[in-house]
Amino acid sequence: MTESPHSGLLGSAPTRRTLLKAGLVGGAGVAAGPTLWTRAARSAAPAAGVHLSYGADPTSGMNVSWSTAGSVQAPRLDLGLTPDYGLRLDADSVSSLRVDSVYHHVDLSDLRPGTRYYYRLSHDGGSSTRGSFTTAPEAGESFRFAAFGDMGVADDAARNVNLIRQQRAEFAFVVGDIAYADEGGMGTSRESQQHFGVWDEFLTQIQSSAAAIPWMTTVGNHEMENGNGELGYNGYRARFRHPGNGAAGGQETYSFVRGNVAFIALDGNDATYEYKRNAGYLGAAGDAWLEMQLAIFRSRSDIDFILVGFHQCAYCTNVAHASDGGVRDRWEPLFDRYQVDVVINGHNHCYERTHLMRAGKPVREAPRGSTVDTNDGTIYITAGGGGASAYPDVLPKMSYYTNAQGLKIPELTDYRAVGDATHSVAFFDAHPRDAQGRATLDLEVVASDGSKVDTLTIGRTR
Structure with missing residues (x-):
């Protein structure tokens, strides 16, 4: 034959x-x-x-x-x-x-x-x-991935693209505000505030990495482009393809499993209290899909860690945007119920990490360089140092969250473990279970100049 x-x-x-x-x-x-x-x-x-x-x-x-x-x-x-x-x-x-x-x-x-x-x-x-x-191997091998948001087109962004290559990440998880074609960021920009040609500049900037490894992206507020479809996402949809297995079959939410880690991408614009443009467009249907995915992943014997990514911050002290009560109200109870290990956000152009959280409170300390067990709580990470102009890290003891009326409500920041204003990328090394049944997810945050910003060993035992 x-x-x-x-x-x-x-x-x-x-x-x-x-x-x-x-x-x-x-x-x-x-x-x-x-x-x-x-x-x-x-x-x-x-x-x-x-x-x-x-x-x-x-x-x-x-x-x-x-x-x-x-x-x-x-x-x-x-x-x-x-x-x-x-x-x-x-x-x-x-x-x-x-x-x-x-x-x-x-x-x-x-x-x-x-x-x-x-x-x-x-x-x-x-x-x-x-x-x-x-292609990804079958389960049972360690792997490294990058996570960040808020990149844009800039010298610092280009340095981070090179950093991702140097660190040999096998894929990147990008949590919104990708190219900044819509400068206003609220989905209501005038034509003079929009520069859709910047998408091509961005894609050229990342090609040295993205032509060899997958870049899994989520939408941020700057992906809501006024005049570009009902949700403003037509520009994003024209340029990116993702699994298409999310809520309502769109490209903005999806899930995939790589090794022993399950990834869920959400649309923070649907849940945020800060911006009204797309708030609630998925609503209960989106939350039902999220809970279904979390329940499936947490029940699977081959999955150790669940990582959720979206743009707006559940917990961040940076005064530019701080924390969003909308994502807390909508999704934090589900994260607690299904013991999500890590939540990655952007939006604030800085790096910040929490202690382990449950029910809106820190339950275990997680200082830089420590080892923690996410059976005890969820780690929230702001990885917004992708390359856009950095926000100063003012190290406040008090910050705020935005409530349902759009008001900034002061709160203590006892949840904060580590913070840094340097442009950086978070790298994770996922390792399968050892002989004692313990899997680890090693976090290493690297600044654009190669210096270390944060390290943490995250463990989970089944």
Whole structure:
């Protein structure tokens, strides 16, 4: 029997579902969506802003996204276990508000776990862009990931992109305020306050990392772009692809499991009391989805840690935005009930970490360099030092939270364990259980200049 040119590329022979999702039927190239025809002057431009994201299962799914300077003919991805490739997949292409760029996406499924794949991006009449990625291995191996928010386009942001590469993170979890296309941040900006071309600058800035490892993003208040759809998210949706398994089937909420860690991405704009633009649009349906995910993950014997990421801060002393009573009221009871281990936020452009929290109070101290057990409580981290202008760390003994009426209510800050105003990235090393049944999640926060900001060993015993 003659071997198929596609055999060996995927974990099993490509299914019809896989080929349909990728724009192929029966192995022959057929466009999955509307074809975007080229303007000859732009057809020679190569792919730009290449970035990856996991599918719902990181061991077998990967999304590859890129842009071209305008509409092109037959945008495609070639995939293989070697640079000889062997499988060609057509892209799904979409445009976005007030930019000429077109954004292309290929959704890959049925890949082999722990396997390196080579890809080539091209279109008719254009030069190609090459890269590679590695799917997540089966459970049982340690891995490192990066977590941060509030990056933008800036020198400090570019330094953090290089830091992520130097630290050999296997993926990044980005908790909102990505490119700052909408400068106002409340979803009501005038046209003069919006710079949608900055998305392309941002994607170019991160390509050296994001073309090789997944960047899993969530929306922040600066992703609410006035005039860009009902929620203002059309610009974000045009540029990013995520698992699509969240509340209401959108791209803003989703979950995935990597090794022994479950990740849940939420939309803080839905819960915040600070901004009204998208508050409550998911509401009870979103909370029901969240509780279902938490219950499933906490019941699974192969999952040790649950990490939740969203933009607005549950606990932060920084006076710029401080804490948000909306996310506390909506989600903290669920985090307590299902013993969420770590919550990661941005919004305040600084780094801060709490002691272990239950029912709105610190229950165990967690000083820098210590070892804690999250069976006792949840650690809340503000990782907003991604690159946007840093907020000063004033070290207040009193801060505030925003209540349902939008008022700033003073409160003691006895929950604060560590704080720093330096641009930084939080790195986590997840380790499987040892012989005593104890798994660990080692936190190391590194400033853009390479200095250490914080360390903590987080343990959980089943």
